[in-house]
Amino acid sequence: MHKIITLTLLALAGFLTPAAGQDLVRLQKLQQIIQNEKEKVQVINFWATWCAPCVKELPLLEKLKADQPGIAVRLISMDMDLDPDPEKVRRFAARKKIQSQVLILDERNPNQWIDQIAKEWSGALPATLVINNKTGKRKFVEKELHEGDLEKLIAAVQ
Template structure:
């Protein structure tokens, strides 16, 4: 019985080690992502674990991240910094691999306009930027299947 308990414990620990680590960041780090001078189109999605439409659209971003190597997907979580372990557990449970940054900025009014002037603050919200030509798209609602590809084409 002890052998089985030890095996289960080791397996559990190994699974925890592989869980995605969430980096807690301030807005300046997010600003660096937005202003990045890369060859890749930037897709930045704002979401939270408690937001049902946000969670519903996450597989679209996971698929885009896996399929399009010329696109950089970054998921900005808004659960607050003290929820880091909760977010990591959520990502592990959903088997997500896309980069996630947990934004530690409680006063949204200080940074929302810096992301996009039209943003009213609702989530999910997605910012798509083509650094090569400067084209941008901002969407403040849940995206549907196939919509990301159309939006990417609009900024290419």
């Protein structure tokens, strides 16, 4: 009986949210996304819904996304590290009407993957990586962004 209910619920969940899951990425997939972006400069922001300074700097990233279509803004949620429910992130993104791409990193042991994203990163949030695959230049900051910071970082990877 239990099994039937579970299966029904699973089927229903799948039916109601057909696209759910595509925003959940493992490290390898995230690295592929970053590497495959050949045209645009990427601003990759590591954040979480519980992180107050992250939420505070979100409007700066959203403004960049709106003003500069030549920049790819990706918001990588670290929420799953603490809470396995990705719905919390999706609800948050919907409520805030976030236009930038939101990806939810689905990894367990940060000690195994933090260095693969940025060796200089301690793991503290927020953190932002700016990458230009055309010039091969990258900039990484591990602090809250303020007005004008993103523009400077982007200029530094041209």
